[in-house]
Amino acid sequence: MMTKDLKFALIFEGLFSYDGESRVNEQFVKIFPNADIYALYGTQEFSDKYFNGKKVNFSFLNRFPFIKKLYTYYLPFWSIAIESFDLSNYDLVISSSHAVAKGCITSQDTIHISYIHTPMRFLWDLKDIYSKYGLLKAPNLNYLRSWDVVSSNRPDKLISNSQFISDRCKRYWGREADKVIYPPVNLYSGKLISYKDREGHFVIGAPFAENKGGRMAIDLAKKYGFNLKIIGKSRKFKELKRYAKGVNNIQFLGRISEEEKWNILSHASGLLAMGIEDFGIFPIEAISCATPVLAINKGGYRETVVDGVNGVLFENEKDFKNKLDEFVN
Numbered sequence: 021m022m023t024k025d026l027k028f029a030l031i032f033e034g035l036f037s038y039d040g041e042s043r044v045n046e047q048f049v050k051i052f053p054n055a056d057i058y059a060l061y062g063t064q065e066f067s068d069k070y071f072n073g074k075k076v077n078f079s080f081l082n083r084f085p086f087i088k089k090l091y092t093y094y095l096p097f098w099s100i101a102i103e104s105f106d107l108s109n110y111d112l113v114i115s116s117s118h119a120v121a122k123g124c125i126t127s128q129d130t131i132h133i134s135y136i137h138t139p140m141r142f143l144w145d146l147k148d149i150y151s152k153y154g155l156l157k158a159p160n161l162n163y164l165r166s167w168d169v170v171s172s173n174r175p176d177k178l179i180s181n182s183q184f185i186s187d188r189c190k191r192y193w194g195r196e197a198d199k200v201i202y203p204p205v206n207l208y209s210g211k212l213i214s215y216k217d218r219e220g221h222f223v224i225g226a227p228f229a230e231n232k233g234g235r236m237a238i239d240l241a242k243k244y245g246f247n248l249k250i251i252g253k254s255r256k257f258k259e260l261k262r263y264a265k266g267v268n269n270i271q272f273l274g275r276i277s278e279e280e281k282w283n284i285l286s287h288a289s290g291l292l293a294m295g296i297e298d299f300g301i302f303p304i305e306a307i308s309c310a311t312p313v314l315a316i317n318k319g320g321y322r323e324t325v326v327d328g329v330n331g332v333l334f335e336n337e338k339d340f341k342n343k344l345d346e347f348v349n
Contacts, residue, residue, distance in 0.1 A: 028055035029107055031115035031124045033098075035062025036088055037254055038070060039226070040301045041137050044181070044203050045116050046070050048135075052114070058105050060098060060120070061087050079104055096160055099123060099167050115175065118298075122178075123171030134175035136197060138185050138298045140168050141231060144192045169193055182299040182320040205301050206278075208309035213286050215310075222314075223284055224292040225302035226252030228260055233294025233316065238264045240292075240337070244344060248292070249273055249284055282309065290314050290331075293321050300324060307331070314343055 079101035102120045115121040118137035172193040180186040180197035190196035227234030241248040253274045291306035293315035303313045313331030315321035325331045334340040
């Protein structure tokens with residue numbers, strides 16, 4: 021059978037906002053331009069902008085009321101929705117999963133490869149961060165954990181986006197990734213700015229989700245008085261902005277163009293990486309324009325930030341202050 025005769029399907033989760041996972045999905049669409057696309061929820065407009073207008077087959081979740089704002093509250097239905105897709109006629113299925121996409125059901129003759137951004141972090145090691153979600157209580161929590169483990173055995177091959185995530189798969193699923201492939205990152209192609217000619221501000225990228233360390237960055241900027249520019253806008257943007265209300269040295273830039281992003285990054289004294297990232301794209305972008313990264317010594321940062329070479333890794337607030345003083349002074 022010729023490759024052109026094979027039937028491919030791509031299985032995604034949310035198609036509302038463009039993030040690191042979306043970059044991976046965008047590349048899958050380019051690699052497999054003839055593949056059919058399935059997603060839990062989102063908009064066709066998203067595909068028009070990033071997937072060259074490919075038609076998306078959305079699950080029944082997309083018809084739920086106020087799905088764009090309330091999708092997290094429909095969490096108990098996610099596993100049912102991903103299993104509802106009829107994938108029986110495909111030769112190859114590729115799922116892009118940070119939650120349930122890996123649990124899609126394929127035929128016995130289908131090859132299923134799942135790119136794992138993470139096991140459901142809100143069920144496992146980061147459950148306490150997400151515990152305020154009322155749905156993440158027993159028995160929902162116990163059921164979802166059981167489903168997460170069982171469904172991890174459905175793909176024929178697992179590919180993780182970092183060694184950190186492969187280790188997380190091993191710990192919670194009992195199955196490590198077959199291969200680690202880092203996600204795509206756009207690198208800086210402009211002129212490098214001498215450190216002495218930089219503007220003295222620090223940057224943090226899209227720190228709005230519970231695991232991104234946004235409040236920690238704001239607390240540190242409040243305490244030590246450095247100028248902080250926050251790039252991006254997503255679900256908890258307003259909440260974080262309220263948290264920083266009245267602090268004059270913190271600036272929320274919202275969504276900005278690629279040109280603006282590179283200008284801010286290349287003129288910055290450093291990038292703050294405060295969360296527990298699965299991989300972390302912003303640090304790689306910063307490093308590509310010779311902007312050092314101040315990263316908490318956790319998660320995917322350990323694989324990209326080399327202490328004393330392209331940035332520093334810190335353990336706690338006191339350690340952060342010492343490292344910050346090195347940059348400022």
